[in-house]
Amino acid sequence: MWEYTDKVKEAFLHPKNVGEIEGADAVGEVGSIVCGDALKLYLRIDKETGTITDAKFQTFGCASAIASSSALTELVRGKTLDEAMTISNQDIAGFLGGLPDQKMHCSVMGREALEAAIANYRGQPVKQKDEGRTVCKCFDVTEEKIRKVAIENHLTTVDEITNFTKAGGGCGECLPAIEALLQDIWSLKPVDKPSKPKILTNLHRIALIQEIIESEIRPGLQADNGDVELIDIEGSRVSIALRGMCTGCMMADVTVKGIQSKLRELVSNDIVVEALQ
């Protein structure tokens, strides 16, 4: 059961401005019956002033899709086209007192219908599908749309992208592509590694080595059913023992070298790691 606000319920049960406008000045159509929601927006525009004098809609979809369409028509009425273009999907959701996270795509559909209608009025060409690479094949969502919605709504997680655009909500094959896209959009760098401390006391050095082995090295080995045990630390000499699948592994030397270079990188350059049997 969705937690809809009273405003969503009211706009769903008694939607405003339903229907067609005969000879509308602009029509915007988005979505499809296959995807489960579709919205057709009709606008009457005063050519002298560029003001939207009437707006009506037809929507196939769930309660929040119908409520978002109703809200959209109420928001645009009386506005100039330039003013209308500033209406965001958040404005539509806000007008309804908010939408459940998983339903935010309904507000995005409203915004898209508005853009499509205004483009139609201004005689701008209908956007070709191949303008952006299709990322999500199930719901036919392009890279361009994901970038746009992510930036407009400050979306940083794949789940959020799915909630707002539906991308990734079907077979899930495109989830890694969305993740990569988000990394690119926000230029997310890997989390900063702890920087090398300048002066190391013995106590510091031991604590640091322990911590790095626990948090940076063991999880990786354990993922391959291996493990490592810290045996002793004497000055810069670190004695370890390989455990689990690492024991007798042909790649054991490489593993030990890897641990050494990690510790050299994060602790100090003179660390020498030796493996005990």
Add this chain to the structure above:
Amino acid sequence: MNPVYLDNNATTRVAPEVLETMLPYFSELFGNPSSMHTFGGQLHRRIEEAREKVAALINAEPYEIIFTSCGTESDNAAIMSAVESQPRKRHIITTRVEHPAVLNFCQHLGRKGHRVTLLPVNKQGQLDSDTLLRTLDDDTAVVSIMYANNETGVIFPVETLSSILKERGILFHTDAVQAVGKIPIDVTKIPVDMLTISGHKLHAPKGIGALYVRKGTRFHPYIIGGHQEGGRRAGTENVASVIGFGKAAELARGHLGDDSAYLGKLRDRLEQGLLASCPNAGVNGDISNRLPNTSNISFEYVEGEAILLRLNEHNICASSGSACSSGSLEPSHVLRAMGVPYTTVHGSIRFSLSRFNTDGDVDAVLDVMPGIINELRELSPFGKKHSAKA
């Protein structure tokens, strides 16, 4: 005001007799059946009586019944046991239309290295035994096929399937959660090895289920601990619910014939009434092999969640296979496996009845549904030309 409750494949109301039977076990009879003292120990006898009643509902022997916490646990336990008792066999066969309790568990095992075959269904949601035969091999550890589908009510030919598998010596589990209590099931006539039952689908409370394990079938416990349930399912017994389940099974057995006829009549009146009053609507599923209580109807050009919420305004409870009401973005896996076109799948509504439903409930739906469908089609860019009004 009581709702018009037509969502009995989701859950059922606890029968008043069941509740009454259970009450003492929440108060004065609070003992532990494993105790040595009479106060606790006497409950052991009550549990065995409940076991006899649940067994009788499917004509099993009492020791073939293991009480569990729910249908999902029974399904998981059955498949896990089949796999663990035959470690050399790595192939699991199930269908594309199973409940997630089976489907997701098999896919989980698939990710752990088992080979999983998902059998397709035809447009009527029916399974073909030849397809099953073609997928069987010497590596097949278990076949798990539901008795009846929760969304469409379609009944699979479990009798034929289980005979084929018995001949081949392959373990067969059936999730009979939707079937038990609605249609007669006799395990002496159907050679299944394991069968899942859920309490809350037959007027017992939630949180109690059972797994039938045929005598002689090797069984590895899924929940390990104490000696309860003959060491086959550890954990202190859910005494009140077990006893309530027993009572519900006894009632279901007594009602079986009458209920079937009553529900079938009520369901058919609802279905035919809706099809007559709502144009561009059609039934999903094989209507010649179907549970008597279930009707799944697609209303084209409208979306299911919108229908449900409009029905909700009239205090009518049903469910839908549409994407928006499933909590995901994809519509029902069952209807998609049947190849129901997207134009209709989003507008599917399931009505599922119980013996507590009346002609008045059917009238309530028939009164409001044409108006709801018409209004939503008036709203829809695809629907206008399909509305009933001229």
